[in-house]
Amino acid sequence: MPITGQTVPAPQSTAPADGGSPRPLLYRRIVVKAGTAILTGGGEASAGVNLAVLSSIVGQICRLREQGAEVLLVTSGAIAAGRAALGGYGAASRDIRSRQVAAAVGQSRLMQIYQEQFAVHGVTVAQALLTTGDLSNRQSYLNVRNTLHGLLELGVVPLLNENDVVAVDEIGAVFGDNDRLSALVANLVDADLLLILTDIDGLYTADPRVDPSATLIRRVERVDERIEALAGRELQPWARGGMPTKLEAARLVTTSGIPMIMAHGRDDGVALRAARGEPTGTFFQAAAEKLEARKRWMLSGISQRGQVTVDDGAAAALLEHHRSLLPAGVRAVAGDFDRGDSIFILNGSAQRIACGIANYSAQDIARIRGLRSGKIEETLGYHYGQEVVHRNNLALL
Numbered sequence: 001m002p003i004t005g006q007t008v009p010a011p012q013s014t015a016p017a018d019g020g021s022p023r024p025l026l027y028r029r030i031v032v033k034a035g036t037a038i039l040t041g042g043g044e045a046s047a048g049v050n051l052a053v054l055s056s057i058v059g060q061i062c063r064l065r066e067q068g069a070e071v072l073l074v075t076s077g078a079i080a081a082g083r084a085a086l087g088g089y090g091a092a093s094r095d096i097r098s099r100q101v102a103a104a105v106g107q108s109r110l111m112q113i114y115q116e117q118f119a120v121h122g123v124t125v126a127q128a129l130l131t132t133g134d135l136s137n138r139q140s141y142l143n144v145r146n147t148l149h150g151l152l153e154l155g156v157v158p159l160l161n162e163n164d165v166v167a168v169d170e171i172g173a174v175f176g177d178n179d180r181l182s183a184l185v186a187n188l189v190d191a192d193l194l195l196i197l198t199d200i201d202g203l204y205t206a207d208p209r210v211d212p213s214a215t216l217i218r219r220v221e222r223v224d225e226r227i228e229a230l231a232g233r234e235l236q237p238w239a240r241g242g243m244p245t246k247l248e249a250a251r252l253v254t255t256s257g258i259p260m261i262m263a264h265g266r267d268d269g270v271a272l273r274a275a276r277g278e279p280t281g282t283f284f285q286a287a288a289e290k291l292e293a294r295k296r297w298m299l300s301g302i303s304q305r306g307q308v309t310v311d312d313g314a315a316a317a318l319l320e321h322h323r324s325l326l327p328a329g330v331r332a333v334a335g336d337f338d339r340g341d342s343i344f345i346l347n348g349s350a351q352r353i354a355c356g357i358a359n360y361s362a363q364d365i366a367r368i369r370g371l372r373s374g375k376i377e378e379t380l381g382y383h384y385g386q387e388v389v390h391r392n393n394l395a396l397l
Contacts, residue, residue: 026277027193027259029070029152032061033182036076037199038265048084049077049110053266055117057197060271061157062121069275072148072158072189074182075110079164082106103164114159124156129163135184136303145188152189160185183249187256187296194253195274196246197265202282203230203243220284223251250284255397256299257290259283295395298342298355306335306362307344307352308369308388315347318354319396324387325356327376330369337362339384345394356394359384 034057039049054077061071082102083091090098111127118125128148135141151158162181179196186194206214220227228251231243250260261274263281273280291299310318314329325345337343338361345354360368360380365388368376373386 023276023278025064025067025069025275027275028068029189029191030064030193030195030271030275031072031074031182031186031189031191032057032271033074033178033194033196034076034265035178035196035198036080038197039075039077040080041199048080048082048106049113051113054113056268057265057271058114058117059121060269062118062123063272064275065123065155065157070152072152072160072185072191074160074178074185075114076161076178078103078106078110078161080106081109081113085109100165107161107165110161111159118157124154125159126151126156128158128160129165130160130181131163131166132302135188135300138297138303141188141297148185148189179245179249180252183252183260184300184302186253186258186260187300190290190293190296191253191258193274194249194258194260195271196249196260196262197270198246198262199264199266201264201267202262203227203247205230217282218279220250220282223247223254223284252300254284254286255291256296257287259286291395298357298393299395299397301344301355303342304344304355305337305341306333306358307346308333308365309346309348309350312348315353318345318394322391322396324391325354325389325394326373326386327365327368327371327388328373330365330388333362333366333369335362339364343389345389352397354389354394354396356389358389359387 034054039054041050057073061073064071079099079102082105083089085105086102090102107129111125114125128144130144133140134144148158160178160181162178182194182196185191200208201216203217203220204214205217208214208216217230228244228247231247246262250262253260261281261283263270263274267280270280290296297303308325308330309332310325310329311331314325317323317329318325331348335343337358339358341358342355343358344352345356347353358365364380368379368388371379376386377383
């Protein structure tokens with residue numbers, strides 16, 4: 001069963017009865033995501049941001065650092081801060097232009113708030129604004145990773161956000177209220193845990209705002225179609241916030257071997273409890289082991305330029321025997337991609353089962369699909385190998 005533990009256990013105290021030290025941290029490198037709903041709601045707001053909530057999150061991050069953790073914060077709130085500074089400009093609209101204008105005004109204000117709050121604890125912060133293009137290109141992906149690792153080594157807390165000012169393509173260019181961005185960052189830095197702080201206690205069996213019988217799910221062993229159905233609507237990578245993008249983030253990081261916790265951001269000490277492995281929110285279990293860095297990048301999905309559909313035999317060879325994808329098993333090709341691009345691999349039911357780096361372009365694969373590998377050179381006039389995707393360049397979903 002993919003979901004377990006609907007009986008809610010009592011949280012354990014972080015301080016032992018004998019007055020000794022708190023429980024040690026279970027996770028050492030943590031990506032925390034604080035969404036717009038948690039940063040702007042639930043009380044009096046200043047500059048569009050709930051300072052009490054923001055201050056609490058900052059304080060918990062600093063306490064985690066004191067205990068030896070490395071923390072990266074993916075934060076929303078720039079648009080809300082900008083709209084507040086502009087007297088509510090664009091509040092009734094979700095068009096790209098008004099969002100970009102508000103973000104341009106609000107980003108510096110949000111950073112100033114964070115700098116002031118972290119300075120109280122003597123902690124230096126750094127800002128990183130990212131777009132899909134920064135992470136879809138392998139070289140810039142590595143550059144971002146090196147920068148973030150360098151900041152962590154210096155004891156600096158990276159503050160990351162989507163660069164709304166330049167993310168102009170509404171479909172596919174936004175990260176989804178930073179849910180997807182937080183998952184990509186967790187993969188990027190090889191995190192031990194992704195913690196998504198939101199305005200709900202976790203994943204429920206139904207929407208608790210409309211169904212009083214809805215039950216909090218404490219543990220998800222695997223994000224599959226049954227779990228995705230709980231989001232109430234089809235998952236789309238361009239959806240901004242909401243449960244669908246959180247489940248998409250969970251699927252991405254857990255498949256890569258990183259656990260995720262979704263919890264209420266206004267719960268006292270929620271980040272501390274999560275880092276110590278204490279019951280809080282919904283825990284999404286990671287795969288058995290972490291993927292290597294290059295496969296985590298492929299699995300992120302942001303660089304996929306096309307897809308191939310395979311027959312049942314090829315699907316079984318990939319999933320059960322961890323073999324390469326040969327042209328004989330390919331049934332259809334979609335998209336416009338070149339040799340060396342990352343592509344999705346779908347089974348006959350149109351489900352994504354893997355992704356990998358293509359040895360041949362979309363046009364070439366369309367010509368050699370269904371053929372034995374020995375026919376590749378005869379058909380194309382050249383030969384880049386027997387495989388459409390080699391098993392060393394393939395990651396299973």
